[in-house]
Amino acid sequence: MTLGFYPGCSLKGSSREYAESVLAVANAFDIQIREITDWNCCGATAAHNMNRELSFSLPARILSLAEKQGLQEIVVPCAACYSRLTVTKHELAKDPVLKNAVTEANGLDYSGAVEVLNIIQMLNKYVTPNLESHVVRQFDHKVACYYGCYLIRPHEILKFDREEDPQSMDELMLKAGATPIDWAFKTECCGAGLSVSRTASVGRLSGKIIGDAKDRGAEVMIVACPMCHSNLDMRRNSINEYLGEKVDIPVLYITQALGLAIGLERKVLGLQRHFVNVTV
Amino acid sequence: MSKIGVFVCHCGENISATVDCVKVAETAGKYDGVTFSIDYKYMCSDPGQTIIKNAIKEKGLTGVVVASCSPRMHEPTFRKACAEAGLNPYMCEMANLREHCSWVHEKGEETTEKAIDLVRILVEKIKYNQSLDAIKVPVTKTALVIGGGIAGIQASLDIANTGHKVILIEKDPSIGGHMSQLSETFPTLDCSQCILTPRMVEVAQHPDITLYTYAELESLEGFIGNFKAKIRRKSKSIDEKLCTGCGLCTTKCPNKKIPSEFNEGLGTRPAIYVPFPQAVPNKPVIDKVNCTYYTKGKCRVCEKVCPTQAIRFDQEDQIVEVEIGAIVIATGFTVKQPDFFPEYGYGKYPDVITGLQFERLASASGPTLGEIKRPSDGKIPEKIVFVACAGSRDQAKGIPYCSKICCMYIAKHAMLYQHKVHGGKSYVFYMDIRAGGKMYEEFVRRAIEDDGVNYVRGRISRIYEKNGKLIVNGADTLLNAMPVEIEADMVVLATAGVANEGAEELAQKLHVSYDPYHFFAEAHPKLKPVETNTAGIFLAGACQAPRDIPESVAMASGAAVKVAALFSQDELTREPLIAVVNRQAAPVYSSCVGCFLCQSACPYQAIEREDIKNRAGEVIKSVAKVNPGLCQGCGTCVAFCRTKSIDIQGYTHEQVYSEVMALLNEY
Numbered sequence: 001m002t003l004g005f006y007p008g009c010s011l012k013g014s015s016r017e018y019a020e021s022v023l024a025v026a027n028a029f030d031i032q033i034r035e036i037t038d039w040n041c042c043g044a045t046a047a048h049n050m051n052r053e054l055s056f057s058l059p060a061r062i063l064s065l066a067e068k069q070g071l072q073e074i075v076v077p078c079a080a081c082y083s084r085l086t087v088t089k090h091e092l093a094k095d096p097v098l099k100n101a102v103t104e105a106n107g108l109d110y111s112g113a114v115e116v117l118n119i120i121q122m123l124n125k126y127v128t129p130n131l132e133s134h135v136v137r138q139f140d141h142k143v144a145c146y147y148g149c150y151l152i153r154p155h156e157i158l159k160f161d162r163e164e165d166p167q168s169m170d171e172l173m174l175k176a177g178a179t180p181i182d183w184a185f186k187t188e189c190c191g192a193g194l195s196v197s198r199t200a201s202v203g204r205l206s207g208k209i210i211g212d213a214k215d216r217g218a219e220v221m222i223v224a225c226p227m228c229h230s231n232l233d234m235r236r237n238s239i240n241e242y243l244g245e246k247v248d249i250p251v252l253y254i255t256q257a258l259g260l261a262i263g264l265e266r267k268v269l270g271l272q273r274h275f276v277n278v279t280v
Numbered sequence: 281m282s283k284i285g286v287f288v289c290h291c292g293e294n295i296s297a298t299v300d301c302v303k304v305a306e307t308a309g310k311y312d313g314v315t316f317s318i319d320y321k322y323m324c325s326d327p328g329q330t331i332i333k334n335a336i337k338e339k340g341l342t343g344v345v346v347a348s349c350s351p352r353m354h355e356p357t358f359r360k361a362c363a364e365a366g367l368n369p370y371m372c373e374m375a376n377l378r379e380h381c382s383w384v385h386e387k388g389e390e391t392t393e394k395a396i397d398l399v400r401i402l403v404e405k406i407k408y409n410q411s412l413d414a415i416k417v418p419v420t421k422t423a424l425v426i427g428g429g430i431a432g433i434q435a436s437l438d439i440a441n442t443g444h445k446v447i448l449i450e451k452d453p454s455i456g457g458h459m460s461q462l463s464e465t466f467p468t469l470d471c472s473q474c475i476l477t478p479r480m481v482e483v484a485q486h487p488d489i490t491l492y493t494y495a496e497l498e499s500l501e502g503f504i505g506n507f508k509a510k511i512r513r514k515s516k517s518i519d520e521k522l523c524t525g526c527g528l529c530t531t532k533c534p535n536k537k538i539p540s541e542f543n544e545g546l547g548t549r550p551a552i553y554v555p556f557p558q559a560v561p562n563k564p565v566i567d568k569v570n571c572t573y574y575t576k577g578k579c580r581v582c583e584k585v586c587p588t589q590a591i592r593f594d595q596e597d598q599i600v601e602v603e604i605g606a607i608v609i610a611t612g613f614t615v616k617q618p619d620f621f622p623e624y625g626y627g628k629y630p631d632v633i634t635g636l637q638f639e640r641l642a643s644a645s646g647p648t649l650g651e652i653k654r655p656s657d658g659k660i661p662e663k664i665v666f667v668a669c670a671g672s673r674d675q676a677k678g679i680p681y682c683s684k685i686c687c688m689y690i691a692k693h694a695m696l697y698q699h700k701v702h703g704g705k706s707y708v709f710y711m712d713i714r715a716g717g718k719m720y721e722e723f724v725r726r727a728i729e730d731d732g733v734n735y736v737r738g739r740i741s742r743i744y745e746k747n748g749k750l751i752v753n754g755a756d757t758l759l760n761a762m763p764v765e766i767e768a769d770m771v772v773l774a775t776a777g778v779a780n781e782g783a784e785e786l787a788q789k790l791h792v793s794y795d796p797y798h799f800f801a802e803a804h805p806k807l808k809p810v811e812t813n814t815a816g817i818f819l820a821g822a823c824q825a826p827r828d829i830p831e832s833v834a835m836a837s838g839a840a841v842k843v844a845a846l847f848s849q850d851e852l853t854r855e856p857l858i859a860v861v862n863r864q865a866a867p868v869y870s871s872c873v874g875c876f877l878c879q880s881a882c883p884y885q886a887i888e889r890e891d892i893k894n895r896a897g898e899v900i901k902s903v904a905k906v907n908p909g910l911c912q913g914c915g916t917c918v919a920f921c922r923t924k925s926i927d928i929q930g931y932t933h934e935q936v937y938s939e940v941m942a943l944l945n946e947y
């Protein structure tokens with residue numbers, strides 16, 4: 001079966017190494033991946049603050065396209081895109097009036113049959129069962145798995161494992177040979193979009209996250225969201241300013257960490273693209 | 281041939297202002313079967329009733345239709361009047377000309393026409409009425425009280441003191457419930473055990489109370505006044521008659537590291553144990569799950585040291601069958617454990633505790649002998665945070681209701697802390713302070729003003745450990761949601777009060793209803809707070825909703841009065857308006873074909889199976905039979921019956937059909 005792929009804007013731009021590592025890992029596990037043709041913006045945070053119908057029409061168009069292109073299941077690595085697509089599916093399923101309006105606006109049929117997977121779900125479904133046999137170099141580091149918000153909220157809709165103290169990323173990393181630390185900042189706010197408008201606030205918010213991870217001996221941060229990554233990695237100067245010290249813990253996408261564990265080339269995984277040098 | 285009397289009431293001007301009562305009476309007088317009709321200003325008055333009585337006697341009436349107000353108002357009045365004149369009370373029907381006609385319509389021809397219709401349908405119905413007798417059921421004057429907390433204790437004592445027998449069952453080894461765990465009580469700060477233990481002893485010594493501890497309800501059948509209960513007396517592994525309660529076994533038991541339920545896991549107990557020194561009865565039980573002999577087959581130390589040879593390893597559970605007339609459910613509540621709150625440490629920080637655990641820390645009989653020491657290292661906390669509404673009033677946690685007691689006990693906790701730890705700093709994070717109750721608000725103010733407890737209005741978002749401190753993150757919503765971070769030594773969560781595990785199962789055993797949170801449902805939220813919808817079963821205390829001690833006690837006394845009222849009668853009288861399955865002469869016996877669809881439809885388990893036998897004792901036919909003690913006359917079975925074999929007395933198919941036809945036929 002072919003797994004559909006919705007990259008969204010980040011994975012084509014600032015976090016292209018996330019896309020690279022997702023595709024590299026998928027390739028290593030013989031997962032057929034096909035990018036949805038003619039995809040559009042998921043609406044991200046802008047649309048749902050301005051126009052409710054638009055905020056559902058945009059993701060619905062992506063889902064309609066996937067349906068039309070014969071995809072039963074799509075993986076959406078960006079946590080924000082995943083949130084928008086899943087919330088849209090949820091809303092359209094319970095509101096036929098909205099569904100009609102959206103279908104009409106898009107001029108595309110929408111049945112809601114396409115399964116939307118986040119990266120953790122995708123990995124657990126297609127990678128975890130064969131992970132052990134693929135691991136050539138245990139990812140033998142203390143890791144702080146950071147989940148952020150988009151992957152797990154709102155709980156009523158996304159049903160992520162455990163709202164306030166999620167576990168599934170930790171479990172995955174454990175299987176790759178890592179030692180996940182027990183810490184309290186797994187779901188604290190990284191500052192998200194304030195990265196653009198109030199960099200100092202991001203320095204403080206992300207600083208608390210990096211600071212706690214460091215205090216508890218983490219060697220690597222593991223993330224599954226482009227926004228989290230850019231705040232923890234790209235804003236490291238502001239973070240260090242807040243912390244008053246130079247902290248050089250690298251931030252890896254979970255697919256990059258798994259890629260290292262199964263022996264993929266560093267360049268294939270895009271590790272050279274990070275601001276904080278990946279020394280592991 | 282019917283001789284029906286029609287009595288039309290003006291109800292002052294309530295009816296006559298819009299209905300032509302004279303015309304109604306005149307028209308009714310012309311109907312077939314009506315031999316007497318009259319209108320009068322107040323039919324319910326003494327002279328009005330006399331008119332009815334005299335007409336019955338003089339005209340030999342076989343049926344009476346009173347056209348006046350709602351039967352809810354005066355049906356008992358007129359039926360009594362008929363009975364006094366020698367007519368069966370169920371031969372009297374009321375046409376509701378007031379609520380159903382004069383009050384809701386303008387004056388006019390059509391209004392009078394409607395009033396005439398209302399009278400006519402009852403004239404036609406009453407031709408098919410039959411004399412009915414009230415149902416009498418005997419009463420077993422013994423009450424079963426389930427749960428030996430303060431509510432169950434109070435209910436048992438109150439019932440027993442009216443001279444009736446009580447069987448009190450408690451699932452734990454001792455009665456006392458949560459109240460025995462509390463340190464001091466709000467709003468007076470008197471010692472909880474000091475006021476409770478005399479009551480516990482009273483229960484044990486009361487000649488009319490049979491106490492079964494370590495016992496649970498196995499099953500229940502029957503109906504009001506006539507229940508049969510099976511009680512499982514769990515094996516205590518001791519012979520209670522021989523045991524003197526010397527306690528030697530508990531001191532010699534080698535397995536002493538079991539978390540104590542009474543101390544909410546903050547202390548330990550041996551495998552053979554008495555939950556607390558003032559326990560009633562003060563005799564130990566063996567916890568089979570943790571006992572070395574039961575798990576590994578070796579040890580028997582208690583047996584060796586027992587001076588009276590009272591240990592019985594081979595003792596089995598015993599089922600006791602009892603007959604009872606009423607039940608009081610007083611099974612109480614429990615609190616959510618910290619592992620319900622991942623954001624507050626998910627049960628992994630030993631110094632994040634529940635309110636109930638704090639009670640044990642503050643209690644003189646507790647694991648620290650009343651000193652406030654934190655569980656992790658026994659240090660006295662210099663800074664303590666109390667979190668109100670931990671789970672309560674939180675839709676996302678599935679507990680939208682207020683747990684009611686927390687605002688008060690948190691104020692008490694903070695006060696006790698300030699009294700015991702001089703120079704300590706305490707913070708209370710709250711949403712609202714709900715201190716409704718006598719002397720309650722004053723109590724909270726005292727905590728704030730006299731004892732210097734810092735009340736912060738806001739929620740806690742996260743608690744985590746750092747360098748041996750608990751970092752408490754929250755917001756002060758009175759300071760524009762300013763983030764607050766406190767480095768605390770200990771955190772007390774006022775976790776939500778919830779229904780006991782197994783409450784749902786118990787409700788189903790007892791056939792009482794329960795709410796979505798598994799609290800037992802009262803029959804009416806205002807006017808029947810201690811009754812359930814099942815006759816003869818009553819509620820007391822926090823099994824109905826979170827309740828504090830005064831409320832639980834008041835409820836228990838209320839339930840006890842209901843039981844005493846029930847027991848004041850030798851027989852119960854009930855309206856005979858119940859379902860009956862028809863019986864016919866042989867060889868048909870009944871038109872019932874025995875499909876028992878009615879049995880599955882009946883919400884009251886009132887339908888039984890009756891085997892009709894021939895003289896040789898062979899079963900010829902199985903048919904449905906309605907238990908008159910259980911039937912509430914709802915009529916669901918009637919609607920389900922495919923052969924029209926069931927009728928509600930007073931509302932038979934014939935009666936209802938004749939009413940409908942009376943409306944359809946032109947006069």
